[in-house]
Amino acid sequence: MSLASYASDPASGRGRLHAEAPAPTRDDYQRDRDRIVHSTAFRRLVYKTQVFLNHEGDLFRTRLTHSLEVAQLARSIARALQLNEDLTEAIALAHDLGHTPFGHAGQDELNGCLRRIDPQGSGFEHNLQSLRVVDRLEQRYASFEGLNLSFETREGILKHCSRRNAQALELQEPGGVGRRFLDGTQPSLEAQLCNLADEIAYNAHDVDDGVRSGLIGLEQLREVPLVATHMDAARREHPGLQGRRLLFETLRRLLSAQVYDVIDATRDALRQHRIEKVSDVRMSPLLVQFTPAMRDESLVLKRFLFAQLYRHPQVESTTHRARCVVRELFEAYVTGAAELPSAAAESATPFRAVTDYVAGMTDRFAISEHRRITGRTVFEDHGRLSGG
Known part of the structure; x- marks a missing residue:
């Protein structure tokens, strides 16, 4: 797959602290x-x-x-x-x-x-x-x-x-x-992306581990609108679904929604700021992002986990x-x-x-x-x- 013009290209990178000969088969x-x-x-x-x-x-x-x-x-x-x-x-x-x-x-x-x-x-x-x-x-x-x-x-x-x-x-x-x-x-888009992927990953898997531990109840998650939306959708599509399969289906949908949201919001930001090359990325605001609505919903989930799991x-x-x-x-x-x-x-x-x-x-x-x-x-x- 070809890289976008604003992606990090190893051929034009800033190198290593100690110079090394290139590897024959890897960049x-x-x-x-x-x-x-x-x-x-x-x-x-x-x-x-x-x-x-x-x-x-x-x-x-x-x-x-x-x-x-x-x-x-x-x-x-x-x-x-x-x-x-x-x-x-x-x-x-x-x-x-x-x-x-x-x-x-x-x-x-x-x-x-x-x-x-x-x-x-x-x-x-x-x-x-x-x-x-x-x-x-x-x-x-x-x-x-x-x-x-x-x-x-x-x-x-x-x-x-x-x-x-x-x-x-x-x-x-x-x-x-x-x-x-x-x-x-700002750092590269790849670095910005890892920062947000870190947040997406731990929010989802901490919900999973919280339920698995017994410290969070499955129905308790309905206090979080982002989770409740996808849990309700899973139940409508699969009547009678419950337990861990309901949790996994909910989290699968939640992860997909956040991933697609980041892709769409980031594409919009790249167009808005007319990003064409890596130097444009560094001089712009953070570009890899949620939409405002998803950011708000993600913050509600984080606050829930803080109160109900991390401070349990x-x-x-x-x-x-x-x-x-x-x-x-x-x-x-x-x-x-x-x-x-x-x-x-x-x-x-x-x-x-x-x-x-x-x-x-x-x-x-x-x-x-x-x-x-x-x-x-x-x-x-x-x-x-x-x-x-």
Whole structure:
């Protein structure tokens, strides 16, 4: 399939931090995707929390399955818009490589640990950590640190960045991936697409996992107009449909509606702003978007999930325990109560080395290491949720 004139073309990309000879059978973005899939950090995602810990059920999403769902959605939309599918897939697969164990609970606690040590410091951002993983922490090549990904993939991985961190990146790499956060320009359409596909994916699969866990009732979802619309349509077309088949049919329709909405709204935005080339994309407002009506409905769904799932007492109990594990691990390594592995300790300054080590842990390794160091089993009375 031919690329649109405003799609990212590997032949005109900005290259890598370290020059490499071209691969004989793959372009730069295909090569990036393959390096990500073979990385250690990518494999670790299978045991990192999305919402529910891995031991709470075999069928709940993990960071790995979430990343695969984001990649599928993003690639489908990219094809319809004639964007670069390989770049889109590479960004989607790598966007959570820097996430801590225990999902956002681990991220928030690790950020808090760093803030307590250095209140004026930069704290912890998982997007910045994802960039650090691919630029520095992966050790697979003799000639350079990291995976040496192309600029466009690295730019897409850095979804958010504080101004302070962007300024630090700019000092290290003038005109590099941090620059757009300082000058207000936009990333590629492929990067914009992955950001929105991430939101579409987690809204849908968190509904699925919430119902599977028993924390959200199927009929309770009728409080959300976007879900109720597609549930009613499924029942009209398939009278008597119920249970998980009704849920799956509802979510299938919901996903399709959001995907087609993004395609239509983005095409309209491209025409409205007269986008003809990549440089036009960078100087325009965000172009990959929902229609206003779908954006409003999506926000209602997000608020519902926040209130009914992410703040559910059972989830908050897990969150509290997870934060305790991360905090006590961090403190044990910083104070010397536990020793870092030599490879981790030699990789950076002490606080940075501890942060990298704890952030890279899987849920189950963090729980095991915490038990070894403290002699306590924080999750021993936390039973499995239903539906596993």
